[in-house]
Amino acid sequence: MTGNEISNASETGSRLVDRFIRVQKAFAQLGGDVHGTGEIAKAAGLDDSTTSRILQSGVYGGLFERIGRGKYRLGATAAHLGMHALAHAPAKDDSTHTILEELREVTDGGLVFQYMLAPFGGAQRQCIDMAVGDSDLVELGMTALDILSVTRSLRTGASGRTILAYLPATLQELVLAEPIPAEAGPGVYRDDKELLASLEEVRDRGYALGYEECMPLWNSCAAPIVWGEAIMGAALLLKPATVMPEAPESVIEATKTAASQLSARLSHLSEPMAMMLGT
Structure with a gap:
């Protein structure tokens, strides 16, 4: 899903924003820098599939950075x-x-x-x-x-x-x-x-x-x-x-x-x- 697709997706709105925020906060709760999809999902209270989709989408918007396979950290643009x-x-x-x-x-x-x-x-x-x-x-x-x-x-x-x-x-x-x-x-x-x-x-x-x-x-x-x-x-x-x-x-x-x-x-x-x- 690209940045434009995030803007136009049917899920875009309160629910999608809430999920993005929960994933961002998961990084803060976990501490450290780089985390895997599974531990992020657990901290965010979301399933792995949804978390993976949010992370991949956020990469295009500069919210997250992908560091290797299945590993992410907050993007430099995030107010982490x-x-x-x-x-x-x-x-x-x-x-x-x-x-x-x-x-x-x-x-x-x-x-x-x-x-x-x-x-x-x-x-x-x-x-x-x-x-x-x-x-x-x-x-x-x-x-x-x-x-x-x-x-x-x-x-x-x-x-x-x-x-x-x-x-x-x-x-x-x-x-x-x-x-x-x-x-x-x-x-x-x-x-x-x-x-x-x-x-x-x-x-x-x-x-x-x-x-x-x-x-x-x-x-x-x-x-x-x-x-x-x-x-x-x-x-x-x-x-x-x-x-x-x-x-x-x-x-x-x-x-x-x-x-x-x-x-x-x-x-x-x-x-x-x-x-x-x-x-």
């Missing part, structure tokens, strides 16, 4: 440091996924995503987990590669601008020099001065609101996931613009709370690892 840190974070819950599910519940069914700053390939972000219930992401115009790719521009969307707001000025300049993605929604910031002003607001408020930035008819709220003063990622909540024309205070506070809880899961990081993730 962030996933490793979160997978082994000490906490009462079994995983950070519980936090995302709770945010979805208290916001009456919003679509929740966890983005982490990708430490490779420049200032980019990657989705490493989500809580979307029974929603079919295909109906929202999203494919597995769209969500898992690290080439997501930081200049678009509430989550992108949240991460961008806390990056050093030199990295912000690089992002501003990027072209606006063709698929961006009508609410995307096209003027660099307005974009920079929005970043200052994000830092002042501690959250970002997006109005049809990434796609038409969807609004969003995001808050930063941090380690000390280093930005690690963002918690993102999406809702239809007809349902949430303006984000109520309850949604904003719930999103900020979730981001704070995810940030707390990173408190065990050593400074070198945090710096690799956050700068």
Whole structure:
């Protein structure tokens, strides 16, 4: 299955994305570098056939690298440091996924995503987990590669601008020099001065609101996931613009709370690892 086939496959959507995420997290749980299909499948809770298909498909998207027959490791484009840190974070819950599910519940069914700053390939972000219930992401115009790719521009969307707001000025300049993605929604910031002003607001408020930035008819709220003063990622909540024309205070506070809880899961990081993730 090629990268294009991933985008067009009938299984593309919430279920396929969930399987990709489970396989990625399996690497973090296993530790080390290279692993066989069988042990990855066991850690991911999937059968060998499904895991093999996910791994082979992910090779084309840069998510995984094949190292010999039946052996794989995370690709250089994957935000594996962030996933490793979160997978082994000490906490009462079994995983950070519980936090995302709770945010979805208290916001009456919003679509929740966890983005982490990708430490490779420049200032980019990657989705490493989500809580979307029974929603079919295909109906929202999203494919597995769209969500898992690290080439997501930081200049678009509430989550992108949240991460961008806390990056050093030199990295912000690089992002501003990027072209606006063709698929961006009508609410995307096209003027660099307005974009920079929005970043200052994000830092002042501690959250970002997006109005049809990434796609038409969807609004969003995001808050930063941090380690000390280093930005690690963002918690993102999406809702239809007809349902949430303006984000109520309850949604904003719930999103900020979730981001704070995810940030707390990173408190065990050593400074070198945090710096690799956050700068």
